[in-house]
Amino acid sequence: MIHLDGKSLTLAEVERVVFGGEAVAAAPEALVGVSASAELVEKIVSESRPVYGINTGFGKMSTQTIPKGKLKELQINLLRSHSAGVGEPLPDAAARAALLFRLNSLLMGRSGVRPILIEYLTRFLNEGVIPVIPSKGSVGSSGDLAPLAHMALLVIGEGEAKWNDLILTGAELLAKLDLKPLELAPKEGLALINGTQIMLAVGFMAWRKAHILMDNALMIASMGLEAAGGHTAALDERLQDCHPHPGHREAAKRVRDWVHGSGLVNHSPDVQDAYSLRCIPQVLGSCIDSLDFVQDKIEIEMNSTTDNPLLFVETGEAISGGNFHGEAMALAFEQLCMALSEMGNFSERRTALLLDRPDLPLFLVEEGGLNSGLMIVQYTAAALVSENKILSHPAVVDSIPTSAGKEDHNSLGSISARKAYEIAKNVEYILAIELLTASQAISFRVTSMISPRIKNVYDRLRAEIPPVTEDRVIHHDICRLRDLIASYDLISD
Numbered sequence: 239m240i241h242l243d244g245k246s247l248t249l250a251e252v253e254r255v256v257f258g259g260e261a262v263a264a265a266p267e268a269l270v271g272v273s274a275s276a277e278l279v280e281k282i283v284s285e286s287r288p289v290y291g292i293n294t295g296f297g298k299m300s301t302q303t304i305p306k307g308k309l310k311e312l313q314i315n316l317l318r319s320h321s322a323g324v325g326e327p328l329p330d331a332a333a334r335a336a337l338l339f340r341l342n343s344l345l346m347g348r349s350g351v352r353p354i355l356i357e358y359l360t361r362f363l364n365e366g367v368i369p370v371i372p373s374k375g376s377v378g379s380s381g382d383l384a385p386l387a388h389m390a391l392l393v394i395g396e397g398e399a400k401w402n403d404l405i406l407t408g409a410e411l412l413a414k415l416d417l418k419p420l421e422l423a424p425k426e427g428l429a430l431i432n433g434t435q436i437m438l439a440v441g442f443m444a445w446r447k448a449h450i451l452m453d454n455a456l457m458i459a460s461m462g463l464e465a466a467g468g469h470t471a472a473l474d475e476r477l478q479d480c481h482p483h484p485g486h487r488e489a490a491k492r493v494r495d496w497v498h499g500s501g502l503v504n505h506s507p508d509v510q511d512a513y514s515l516r517c518i519p520q521v522l523g524s525c526i527d528s529l530d531f532v533q534d535k536i537e538i539e540m541n542s543t544t545d546n547p548l549l550f551v552e553t554g555e556a557i558s559g560g561n562f563h564g565e566a567m568a569l570a571f572e573q574l575c576m577a578l579s580e581m582g583n584f585s586e587r588r589t590a591l592l593l594d595r596p597d598l599p600l601f602l603v604e605e606g607g608l609n610s611g612l613m614i615v616q617y618t619a620a621a622l623v624s625e626n627k628i629l630s631h632p633a634v635v636d637s638i639p640t641s642a643g644k645e646d647h648n649s650l651g652s653i654s655a656r657k658a659y660e661i662a663k664n665v666e667y668i669l670a671i672e673l674l675t676a677s678q679a680i681s682f683r684v685t686s687m688i689s690p691r692i693k694n695v696y697d698r699l700r701a702e703i704p705p706v707t708e709d710r711v712i713h714h715d716i717c718r719l720r721d722l723i724a725s726y727d728l729i730s731d
Contacts (some may be wrong), residue, residue, distance in 0.1 A: 239262070247342050296641075297642070323376075328372075331443060333370075358393050386435060448532075452581070473518070568649040581669075582626050615716065680696060
């Protein structure tokens with residue numbers, strides 16, 4: 239059981255909830271703050287004090303005062319009108335992460351919702367409910383309004399969700415859970431949709447893939463270094479001390495660990511390897527530093543309140559601001575796009591290098607000409623790399639006004655996150671192609687001379703996929719290797 243308080247959620251706990259199904263509960267002290275903020279909303283309403291989103295219209299219509307008798311209707315109308323998303327639904331894990339992040343944000347006690355709303359969201363998460371959330375429609379400011387509105391509809395018995403392999407309407411879901419549609423109090427509809435949790439959830443998924451890919455990329459690059467007989471001098475710790483970026487040091491050390499005990503390295507007749515081998519610490523190490531930066535931003539964002547306005551019980555104030563603006567996450571996820579793309583670019587270059595080495599058969603197959611070997615896998619990698627370059631064009635440098643110009647600058651961070659996720663999926667295949675190539679190349683060497691750690695991976699790989707001795711349909715090999723990379727199976731102890 240993980241106790242949520244709005245400020246101390248860890249990535250390890252997110253993993254356990256989203257992928258392991260661990261239950262959550264609201265921390266008692268957090269519920270005290272939640273109740274207090276809801277009482278402040280009641281006080282504001284009773285005093286007829288004009289506060290955005292509580293008793294006013296939204297966006298450009300914030301000058302419109304809403305009478306007390308219409309405040310509950312205002313919140314329902316908000317969810318319905320803002321449920322304008324389109325596109326394929328978010329991946330199931332991303333939808334669960336969004337639900338978790340929204341719940342945690344509300345538990346900071348600054349959003350003015352009642353404990354009963356917390357109970358509904360907690361129940362959804364613990365029962366394995368997966369909101370059906372269209373992936374497109376957010377401009378990344380004023381929160382991820384459209385997609386979050388689709389998620390919030392479930393509370394009032396509308397929208398759709400997956401539950402126990404069924405697709406249910408919101409009304410059917412609540413009936414299955416023995417819950418009634420919740421009558422929203424003032425501010426609660428806005429509190430459910432005014433935040434960055436969709437871009438955060440999708441970006442988290444992309445970062446998680448990138449983290450797994452990095453571990454695999456270092457291993458695969460190490461295998462390629464052995465297959466090429468490359469030099470280990472470039473991994474020397476003294477070199478990294480002269481250029482002390484943390485990621486460079488880490489990448490060099492991890493590759494040194496992978497090739498330790500190898501009898502294949504340091505046999506290339508060229509005294510300096512190509513950059514795709516020699517600069518592994520600098521390129522992949524810089525990607526490590528980028529992933530660390532993105533991780534820091536994710537950890538801050540998932541323990542933040544990104545609603546508007548925020549309630550401060552200490553002074554009785556409701557303060558309007560811009561915490562919903564996704565600029566911080568947009569910039570972080572654009573960096574993630576670039577880091578992932580560079581991982582793919584770098585990988586494709588090593589694939590090409592191994593396919594055209596003078597000391598190995600051309601395209602790594604005997605009877606070349608009759609057999610094309612791995613010639614075409616590099617085409618596929620090149621196509622994916624090129625697609626990633628297009629996806630790496632930053633969405634965040636664009637902006638398009640909304641709400642009749644009231645919201646005149648938007649982050650488009652949800653697009654940044656989705657791009658990063660798509661690039662990560664492409665890099666899974668690019669690395670699978672490099673692994674196929676590196677393992678094929680190393681099969682032409684004396685395999686007893688492979689480093690012990692790489693030999694362990696190589697043997698596990700060969701139990702699944704035999705060497706290419708003559709042309710065969712290679713698609714299946716690439717897909718199987720992609721699955722092994724994505725699941726961490728090849729390098730898990």
